[in-house]
Amino acid sequence: MSATVDASRVGSVFTGTPPFEVTRRDVVAFADAVGASSPVHRDIAExxxxxxxxxxxxxxxxVVIAQEAEAEYIADPASGVDFSRVVHADETFTHCRPLVAGESVTTAVHVDSITSRGGLTLVTTRTEITDASGDAVASVVSTLAVRGADA
Structure with missing residues (x-):
C-alpha cells in the first residue's frame, strides 16, 4: 500500500459497515477491560x-464501534493509509445518550481532515453512530498519525 495518504478523500463518507449489535457479553468484557466498576455495566437489575x-x-x-467502521476507509486502497505505519494520536467522544446492550447501531465515517507535517500525515475521521430509528447516539472523532516512508 502507498505511503502517501490521499488528501483528496477529505469529505468522503463511508457507510458500508454492517450494523453493530451491542451485546451484553461485549459490554461486560469492555467494562472489565477498562476497569469500569459501575453495576449498570454488569447487572441487568441495576x-x-x-x-x-x-x-x-x-x-x-x-470506540469499538468507531474503529470497526473506520476500517472501511483505512482498508480502501484508494485511501493510501498503510495501517502498519499508523499511530493513534487522539480520540474524543460526544454522547447523545448511552449505548445499551440489545440495540443495533449504524455508522457513517466522515473523513474530516488530512494534514501533513514533519514526516507525519494526520488523518481525522468522525464516526456518527445512530440507532435503529436514525437518532444520534454518539460521535467519535479520531486522529491517526500515519508515519511517512522516512519516519
Missing part, C-alpha cells in the same frame, strides 16, 4: 433500576 432497558456500555465503548 441497569433497569437506573432506567435503562439493559446493560449500559461504558462511555468509551463507542
Amino acid at each position: 441497569a433497569r433500576a437506573a432506567g435503562f432497558a439493559d446493560l449500559v456500555a461504558p462511555v468509551t465503548f463507542a
Whole structure:
C-alpha cells in the first residue's frame, strides 16, 4: 500500500459497515477491560433500576464501534493509509445518550481532515453512530498519525 495518504478523500463518507449489535457479553468484557466498576455495566437489575432497558456500555465503548467502521476507509486502497505505519494520536467522544446492550447501531465515517507535517500525515475521521430509528447516539472523532516512508 502507498505511503502517501490521499488528501483528496477529505469529505468522503463511508457507510458500508454492517450494523453493530451491542451485546451484553461485549459490554461486560469492555467494562472489565477498562476497569469500569459501575453495576449498570454488569447487572441487568441495576441497569433497569437506573432506567435503562439493559446493560449500559461504558462511555468509551463507542470506540469499538468507531474503529470497526473506520476500517472501511483505512482498508480502501484508494485511501493510501498503510495501517502498519499508523499511530493513534487522539480520540474524543460526544454522547447523545448511552449505548445499551440489545440495540443495533449504524455508522457513517466522515473523513474530516488530512494534514501533513514533519514526516507525519494526520488523518481525522468522525464516526456518527445512530440507532435503529436514525437518532444520534454518539460521535467519535479520531486522529491517526500515519508515519511517512522516512519516519
